[in-house]
Amino acid sequence: MRIIVMGTGAFAVPSFEKLLRDKEHEIIALVTMPVRVRPGVTPVVSPMQQIAEQNDILVFAPPDVNAREFVDFMYLAAAEVFFVCDFGKILKPATLKASRLGGINLHGSLLPRYRGAAPVHWAILNGDSETGVSVIHMTAEVDAGPVVAKSDPIPIGSEETVIDVERQLAELGAGIVARTLTRMETGRLPALPQMPHEVSRAPKLKKNDGLIDWTRSARFIRDHYRAMHPWPGSYTFWHSPEKEPVRLGLGPFTVFPDTFPSIGPMRSHPPGMIVQADRHGLLVATGDGLVRIEAVLPAGKKLMDALAFMRGYPVRPGDRFGEEHP
Known part of the structure; x- marks a missing residue:
């Protein structure tokens, strides 16, 4: 033909x-x-x-x-x-x-x-x-x-x-x-x-679809990264005391259940809170379970692994990830 x-x-x-x-x-x-x-x-x-x-x-x-x-x-x-x-x-x-x-x-x-x-x-x-x-x-x-x-x-x-x-x-x-x-x-x-x-729908993605909703489950946040990579990418804003919010691309993620040996139950930590930031990893509470962040892309910088990010940026437990203006 x-x-x-x-x-x-x-x-x-x-x-x-x-x-x-x-x-x-x-x-x-x-x-x-x-x-x-x-x-x-x-x-x-x-x-x-x-x-x-x-x-x-x-x-x-x-x-x-x-x-x-x-x-x-x-x-x-x-x-x-x-x-x-x-x-x-x-x-x-x-x-x-x-x-x-x-x-x-x-x-x-x-x-x-x-x-x-x-x-x-x-x-x-x-x-x-x-x-x-x-x-x-x-x-x-x-x-x-x-x-x-x-x-x-x-x-x-x-x-x-x-x-x-x-x-x-x-x-x-x-x-x-x-x-x-x-x-x-x-x-x-x-x-x-x-x-x-x-019938179900699959509309074209928008840039803000990449914003991570930390109230969702750890598994959903992992899947969100998989669905948003490479565009628009999973991203969040890092909030720390006395600093302006910093936009970060995040992922991939490793999913953990509701407890983690060095931290204990997650229920006492609000979604988006950084609960561990040390040589063992950068762990964040979600609406159900927690995730370990494997790589970070600060705005205007190159992609780096989480340990390199923690060496270069003063991130610490208690800081929050979330929307730019919560």
């Missing part, structure tokens, strides 16, 4: 590479997001564009993929289907009609769970133990189209971050996408509608 690929980020790379390698279909072009140009910053070409150029694939980076002029061009390109993954723009219905079979999309969850821009982040944040990928036939409503293929669930490791899980899902999805396109060509492609009562 003649395929236009639409993708920008790393999640789309394994599928793109497999389609190029297998040579079962004709990739006629890549549509990707324009390179961001900012003063004083070297422009970075997307990984998808780099691969396309290495393989002599035409690359288009329109300011507006839904603009009439670009949609007209795609009609002329006579693609049979669009493959869309980690693209960065929502395709309007008129745009999807510019190929004979519309578009398919690889999504990083077992739909209808976690519709939205950040499915892996929210799966980890919610403490899910497994996840997977889905391929849908695209419709006007984002992530709501009928499911045409789905992976078996794969486990989410208790220490894995978004980067780790997305890498696994991207590789898993590549084979499923290739098989889906082959089945589309033969016309044998079952499509299962998504059940509305099973």
Whole structure:
């Protein structure tokens, strides 16, 4: 089949590479997001564009993929289907009609769970133990189209971050996408509608989603770091007597139960209080249990391990972590 690929980020790379390698279909072009140009910053070409150029694939980076002029061009390109993954723009219905079979999309969850821009982040944040990928036939409503293929669930490791899980899902999805396109060509492609009562959402993260809520459990705070790494990152503000609050990036964390041999019960320590700051570690009380902080990123500084942080900063038991202005 003649395929236009639409993708920008790393999640789309394994599928793109497999389609190029297998040579079962004709990739006629890549549509990707324009390179961001900012003063004083070297422009970075997307990984998808780099691969396309290495393989002599035409690359288009329109300011507006839904603009009439670009949609007209795609009609002329006579693609049979669009493959869309980690693209960065929502395709309007008129745009999807510019190929004979519309578009398919690889999504990083077992739909209808976690519709939205950040499915892996929210799966980890919610403490899910497994996840997977889905391929849908695209419709006007984002992530709501009928499911045409789905992976078996794969486990989410208790220490894995978004980067780790997305890498696994991207590789898993590549084979499923290739098989889906082959089945589309033969016309044998079952499509299962998504059940509305099973839908959950995974909205795009905001910068302040990284703020740690110390009233939550130690396990949640560990999962929060895993879900927020590398962006926006888990962070807090360090409050000590007679000093202005200091912003700190934190994590990863080690989780401990309600008691710790050198400290005793945690119930007497309010959430966010530093209860130990010595050669044994930097331990902080939470709403349920405590965490040992393994690494710290002070604002404007390089990442350092917790012991190096304690050597350079006057942190002590009784100091508090929390919001900037509690």
